[in-house]
Amino acid sequence: MLLAEFMNWLTTLDGGVIKLGLILLAGVLVIGAWIIAATWERARQSEQRTRLVQTMVQRGMSAEQIARVLFAGQLAAEAEDAEKQDESDGQAVYEDESAGREVRLVKALTSWSYDSEDVQRILAAARVDGKIDAATFDIARTLAESWAETDSIVSVLESRRARGPRLMEQKSA
Numbered sequence: 001m002l003l004a005e006f007m008n009w010l011t012t013l014d015g016g017v018i019k020l021g022l023i024l025l026a027g028v029l030v031i032g033a034w035i036i037a038a039t040w041e042r043a044r045q046s047e048q049r050t051r052l053v054q055t056m057v058q059r060g061m062s063a064e065q066i067a068r069v070l071f072a073g074q075l076a077a078e079a080e081d082a083e084k085q086d087e088s089d090g091q092a093v094y095e096d097e098s099a100g101r102e103v104r105l106v107k108a109l110t111s112w113s114y115d116s117e118d119v120q121r122i123l124a125a126a127r128v129d130g131k132i133d134a135a136t137f138d139i140a141r142t143l144a145e146s147w148a149e150t151d152s153i154v155s156v157l158e159s160r161r162a163r164g165p166r167l168m169e170q171k172s173a
Contacts, residue, residue, distance in 0.1 A: 101134065104141075108141055121150055122144070126157050139160065
């Protein structure tokens, strides 16, 4: 009924065909603008990624380190998407809890302006058997929040790791 009234309005008034044409043109322009914006965004992301890789190569980072940073960036983007989707408790859901901590740590370190080399050093010091436990995550995040130097954070994490899991388990008991 509403559609019929709208079509009647378009055709009965002077220039009904022109009005219909303008409405269709507006729709085409909106869709075209959306496509251009999406393409532009992808091009900018690709350009930023290329600049990041060039910078890491110039700093002498190995291919493995570069891949790790790029993967961490991809995980951070996925974590951001997961946080947006999971509105029940405000926390992102990860299959591997340690991966979630690593993503959050990378995101935090980069937001506090630690460069990629420093992030890699901190992550390497934080990992035990390839994973980051909750206490280590909290320590690294707290030190980074207080703008501690990378060497200080790495030193604390390495000394904690050197003490081993027995001491960590005894303190939690």
